[in-house]
Amino acid sequence: MSLILSEEYLKEALVDARRVKKYFPIYGGVFKRRIGEVKAVDGVNVAIIKGETLAVVGESGCGKTTLAKTIIRLLTPTDGNIFFNVPYDIRKEIEELLSTNKNNQRLDSLRQEYDLATFKGRKLKMLRRHMQIVYQDPSTSLNPRMLVKNIIAEPMEIHNIAKGLKAEEKVLELLRRVGMDETHLYRYPHELSGGQRQRVAIARALSTNPDFLVLDEPTSAVDVSVRAQLLNLLKKLQKEMNLTYMFITHDLNVVDYIANRVMVMYLGNVMEAGNKDLLFNKPTHPYTEALLSAIPVADPFIKRKRIILHGDVPSPIDPPKGCVFASRCPIVKEKCFTEKPPLIEMRKGQYAACWFPIS
Amino acid sequence: MEKIAEVENLVLRFYTYEGIVKALEKVSFAMKEGETLGIVGETGSGKTATALTFLGIILPPGKVEDGSIRIKSGDRYIDVIKADKETLRKIRGKLVSMIFQEPSQALNPVYTVEEQVGEALLAHIYKDIYSNALKEINEQLSQLEENRNVMKRIRLIFDKMVYERLNRNADDKLAQFLSHIPILKRYRRWMRKVIRRYVIELLKQMDIPDPERVASSYPHELSGGMRQRVVIAIALACRPVLLIADEPTTALDVTVEAQILDLIRKLKKDYGTTIAFITHDLGVIAEMADRVVVMYAGNVVEIADVKEIFRNPLHPYTKALLKAIPKLGTKELYPIEGTIPNLVNPPNGCRFHPRCPYVFEKCIAEVPQLREVKEGHYVACHLY
Numbered sequence: 149m150s151l152i153l154s155e156e157y158l159k160e161a162l163v164d165a166r167r168v169k170k171y172f173p174i175y176g177g178v179f180k181r182r183i184g185e186v187k188a189v190d191g192v193n194v195a196i197i198k199g200e201t202l203a204v205v206g207e208s209g210c211g212k213t214t215l216a217k218t219i220i221r222l223l224t225p226t227d228g229n230i231f232f233n234v235p236y237d238i239r240k241e242i243e244e245l246l247s248t249n250k251n252n253q254r255l256d257s258l259r260q261e262y263d264l265a266t267f268k269g270r271k272l273k274m275l276r277r278h279m280q281i282v283y284q285d286p287s288t289s290l291n292p293r294m295l296v297k298n299i300i301a302e303p304m305e306i307h308n309i310a311k312g313l314k315a316e317e318k319v320l321e322l323l324r325r326v327g328m329d330e331t332h333l334y335r336y337p338h339e340l341s342g343g344q345r346q347r348v349a350i351a352r353a354l355s356t357n358p359d360f361l362v363l364d365e366p367t368s369a370v371d372v373s374v375r376a377q378l379l380n381l382l383k384k385l386q387k388e389m390n391l392t393y394m395f396i397t398h399d400l401n402v403v404d405y406i407a408n409r410v411m412v413m414y415l416g417n418v419m420e421a422g423n424k425d426l427l428f429n430k431p432t433h434p435y436t437e438a439l440l441s442a443i444p445v446a447d448p449f450i451k452r453k454r455i456i457l458h459g460d461v462p463s464p465i466d467p468p469k470g471c472v473f474a475s476r477c478p479i480v481k482e483k484c485f486t487e488k489p490p491l492i493e494m495r496k497g498q499y500a501a502c503w504f505p506i507s
Numbered sequence: 508m509e510k511i512a513e514v515e516n517l518v519l520r521f522y523t524y525e526g527i528v529k530a531l532e533k534v535s536f537a538m539k540e541g542e543t544l545g546i547v548g549e550t551g552s553g554k555t556a557t558a559l560t561f562l563g564i565i566l567p568p569g570k571v572e573d574g575s576i577r578i579k580s581g582d583r584y585i586d587v588i589k590a591d592k593e594t595l596r597k598i599r600g601k602l603v604s605m606i607f608q609e610p611s612q613a614l615n616p617v618y619t620v621e622e623q624v625g626e627a628l629l630a631h632i633y634k635d636i637y638s639n640a641l642k643e644i645n646e647q648l649s650q651l652e653e654n655r656n657v658m659k660r661i662r663l664i665f666d667k668m669v670y671e672r673l674n675r676n677a678d679d680k681l682a683q684f685l686s687h688i689p690i691l692k693r694y695r696r697w698m699r700k701v702i703r704r705y706v707i708e709l710l711k712q713m714d715i716p717d718p719e720r721v722a723s724s725y726p727h728e729l730s731g732g733m734r735q736r737v738v739i740a741i742a743l744a745c746r747p748v749l750l751i752a753d754e755p756t757t758a759l760d761v762t763v764e765a766q767i768l769d770l771i772r773k774l775k776k777d778y779g780t781t782i783a784f785i786t787h788d789l790g791v792i793a794e795m796a797d798r799v800v801v802m803y804a805g806n807v808v809e810i811a812d813v814k815e816i817f818r819n820p821l822h823p824y825t826k827a828l829l830k831a832i833p834k835l836g837t838k839e840l841y842p843i844e845g846t847i848p849n850l851v852n853p854p855n856g857c858r859f860h861p862r863c864p865y866v867f868e869k870c871i872a873e874v875p876q877l878r879e880v881k882e883g884h885y886v887a888c889h890l891y
Binding site: 207208341342343344371372373374375376377379380398399400401402404405428438439441442443444445446447448449454456457458459460 | 549550716730732733760761762763764765766768769787788789790791792793794813814817818827828829831832833834835836837840841842843844846847
């Protein structure tokens, strides 16, 4: 499988995940044998440059969250290589070794050292400092029995960054950074509003000084007026702390506001990826086009032609043989049902997996 | 156009341990026949509370303290607030109907789709169902050959007797009694047969593929979009005059949302129903609504035509809201500072004043009244 993205781009990548697969087994029958698997993520390549925001969009169940969790190793990938802050030469060497010889001592030692997919125990813990995640619903991601102060200080204690008074100072600094103050230190999550809770979750994620932050629908559980506050906060933090974001969402309006690049997923596969402006203005994949036309526009004067996709997303247990989108595609042809389209460069900086792209 | 529903000075309180939540404060608006009225607001602004009062399903500790909701029924108006239980039962489903936000919670997991849709039908158009069942029995009887199938004939004659009684009086005591006795309660299968026909016809109108299969399946066997279609089918089963859609697409994906919105639009054209569309998504409002009611912290702050709201918003809250939503192509967002007030102790005067950029003394002292500033454009603000 050829790698997407140009070489100069990959050189600068902070996060570089290749051919990531995550299958969840299904057990059944009398002896609870393995009878199948859910192909949540099926061979996805992701690269994110330092300081940029990659938005991952798709409907629920398309594998966006699983992909993110696999990349930060909250889940163990079934297959694939994941690199975080690894020099390009080494990545290239591993890639070459992988393509030539599968059983190679050099390859094994390199993978042990650099490939996140093989990390375990202490090594993994060291890594966790540098990659953090903010979940969708802060009312379930914050411990209701802990004070805000302790919630934010906990990661620092675990990673031996600060303790006691020093930690308290840092907590206060973090709180101020996310637009709160010392009055919130001794509160429980239930005493805060939804927006404030999400701010606490962001502060907690930032407490270990990470480079890479996964934002898993951080704004979908809050109200419209608070959503704008959070988005602006995230943008500000990115600039101040030079953060790299992987922003998971299904709201394309938010994507347009916050992302540099976009990746559209469908049933565990990448449909289209590329520069945000290109992708939004000139989508080449029919799924992207349909998604874009489906967002309700907050302007009654704009009348657009909507493309309405019929039916539902097929089951990832038994995905279609050819193109996974074939069953709902408005311009489907025979070839789509038999052969899986590869992800190829349609324009400079825009990649799509489609046999009959929209030009 | 004629008014189909009129809400006047609605005051709703919730008596909780933390204090009295002033959920709705003098909410007034009217709905015209055949329009789609969009109701927008954030969480806790009172959108859903308003919707629930329409059906008279505010449960304790909630209590409607004052006001009226008058809904047109034929050529007179019925006040929902003052209506007794029996009237309410007749209103629900027939006059006013509701689509709830979460289809997986709105449906009962232990009944099939057919039974749930059928329940709505049986509650209101039982007369049609009974007479159709009788017709079916008569048909069967006439097909039977003379002097044969004696048992079957006896059964049919028995069923016929029950349905004749039901046709005369729907609350027939004997029929009710029989429906509890094994073997004899088999008279109900005729009814079920008729209902199934109605249900499948209804599901077909909801663009559900393979309605026969869907009718006999349980909610968990269906996808989110299909479930929402079933909920819509229940709501529209008796062709209500007024349909309240309470965030019908919030729990759905974008592509499915587009399908459902399209369906609602189509049904509105076919049925001519008046729709109250409750949502927090201004995009959905722009696509669906004819007129918009903007709510904030239990107050109606602005009412106007949808185009007027987006082109020429008057209330500072509406203005701020429009600037705070990300749209394709926006370069900068202007969030509304502060948070929604706690409705146990709402701010004095205008409830928006702590967050309002144009606040002055009068806003803190006096509650602004909803006034008509331009033709059809109402706003509750001291600036105008």
